[in-house]
Amino acid sequence: MASMNDKDYYAILGVDKDASAEDIRKAFQQKARKLHPDVNKAPDAEEKFKEVSEAYAVLSDPEKRSRYDAMRSGSPFAGATGSAGSPYAGGYGGGDPFGWGFPFGSNGYTRRASARGRSRSYNPRVGADVVFDLTLDAATAENGAKRGVTYQRYAACEVCHGKGSVQAEHSETCPTCHGTGRISVDLSGIFGFGVMDMECPECEGTGRVVVDPCDVCGGSGR
Numbered sequence: 001m002a003s004m005n006d007k008d009y010y011a012i013l014g015v016d017k018d019a020s021a022e023d024i025r026k027a028f029q030q031k032a033r034k035l036h037p038d039v040n041k042a043p044d045a046e047e048k049f050k051e052v053s054e055a056y057a058v059l060s061d062p063e064k065r066s067r068y069d070a071m072r073s074g075s076p077f078a079g080a081t082g083s084a085g086s087p088y089a090g091g092y093g094g095g096d097p098f099g100w101g102f103p104f105g106s107n108g109y110t111r112r113a114s115a116r117g118r119s120r121s122y123n124p125r126v127g128a129d130v131v132f133d134l135t136l137d138a139a140t141a142e143n144g145a146k147r148g149v150t151y152q153r154y155a156a157c158e159v160c161h162g163k164g165s166v167q168a169e170h171s172e173t174c175p176t177c178h179g180t181g182r183i184s185v186d187l188s189g190i191f192g193f194g195v196m197d198m199e200c201p202e203c204e205g206t207g208r209v210v211v212d213p214c215d216v217c218g219g220s221g222r
Contacts, residue, residue, distance in 0.1 A: 124221030
């Protein structure tokens with residue numbers, strides 16, 4: 001899945017980056033009517049309908065749009081310095097890195113992940129039991145035998161030690177969905193059937209985010 005800052009929502013809706021709220025609404029209505037699965041039977045219509053709905057859900061909300069624009073600006077440390085003049089000095093500037101909502105830390109700089117185009121969803125994955133099927137004949141099963149088994153397994157990331165984040169000790173509530181893992185878009189004005197619910201594109205449904213997903217494991221922790 002592409003991360004939220006990988007997607008050009010303006011291009012998806014076919015509007016300029018300075019488009020007004022009304023321009024965005026009209027563009028969404030036009031595309032949604034053509035792509036709605038009840039109208040369009042093309043194999044990819046449903047996926048495209050979800051895509052334009054996601055774009056509208058973000059761009060139609062002033063707060064979400066502002067954060068999205070900042071995240072897409074491509075300037076991860078614009079105007080930022082730490083205590084010693086370095087963007088890394090002093091960690092997160094001695095304050096809450098989410099104090100202003102992503103992607104800005106308490107001293108105003110954007111997260112490193114924004115420049116890399118990766119999701120910052122907090123989604124460390126735990127391991128599962130290893131299952132290995134072995135076929136034995138009746139005599140071996142009755143008398144017993146030893147068999148060597150070779151298998152691959154995941155190990156905790158040596159850089160983030162399984163946390164999924166290099167700097168942050170704890171994940172934070174996703175500011176886009178407020179921890180629910182879902183966002184919604186009101187379609188009642190277009191199709192008359194109310195609100196469409198979808199996975200949050202910022203936290204990818206986890207409800208939690210980190211400032212700097214680990215480069216080595218991609219935030220998986222393994």
